[in-house]
Amino acid sequence: MFQDRFPALLTMFYLNNNDAKAAIGQPDYDPILKIWPVIDTLNTKFQDIYTPEEQLTTDEAICPFQGCISFHVYIKGKPHKYGIKMFECCEAKSGYVYNLEVYNGAYPTNSENNTVFSVVDRLCDKIKGMGHCVSLDRWFFSPKIFDHSWACKTKAAGTLTSNRKA
Numbered sequence: 001m002f003q004d005r006f007p008a009l010l011t012m013f014y015l016n017n018n019d020a021k022a023a024i025g026q027p028d029y030d031p032i033l034k035i036w037p038v039i040d041t042l043n044t045k046f047q048d049i050y051t052p053e054e055q056l057t058t059d060e061a062i063c064p065f066q067g068c069i070s071f072h073v074y075i076k077g078k079p080h081k082y083g084i085k086m087f088e089c090c091e092a093k094s095g096y097v098y099n100l101e102v103y104n105g106a107y108p109t110n111s112e113n114n115t116v117f118s119v120v121d122r123l124c125d126k127i128k129g130m131g132h133c134v135s136l137d138r139w140f141f142s143p144k145i146f147d148h149s150w151a152c153k154t155k156a157a158g159t160l161t162s163n164r165k166a
Contacts, residue, residue, distance in 0.1 A: 032104045055092040057135040071105035089123040099123050120145050128152040
């Protein structure tokens with residue numbers, strides 16, 4: 001019957017090889033390993049189709065989701081408070097997403113990859129040295145990011161608080 005066909009097809013639908021998946025607690029564990037090919041394809045298409053203007057912005061977004069996943073987050077100031085957190089580098093004028101990264105949880109194995117500096121560095125990697133200006137909010141901006149952006153010939157602008165750690 002038709003109602004049984006979709007779940008049957010869904011159990012056979014794979015986007016990535018399950019053999020490469022590490023168990024929870026292992027050093028190479030990645031909870032979103034199965035959808036990385038889709039995210040990589042989206043980022044490639046976003047960057048191939050459109051060349052952004054000079055003004056870019058880096059911010060966090062939330063994709064509403066109420067299911068059971070380990071990297072489910074709560075962000076107080078967003079319209080949808082619960083969901084999957086994503087970091088985005090967007091064109092400031094049109095809001096076009098130029099680069100996207102899904103936050104996959106604060107695991108000890110990838111704690112270096114979850115620092116603000118490394119997130120901004122990865123999001124802005126493709127635009128370094130191209131004369132863009134990236135606007136960052138208080139959560140993203142730090143003196144270390146500003147110095148690194150300036151060294152990579154990319155301008156950065158943001159609000160710096162006095163109690164912000166480097």
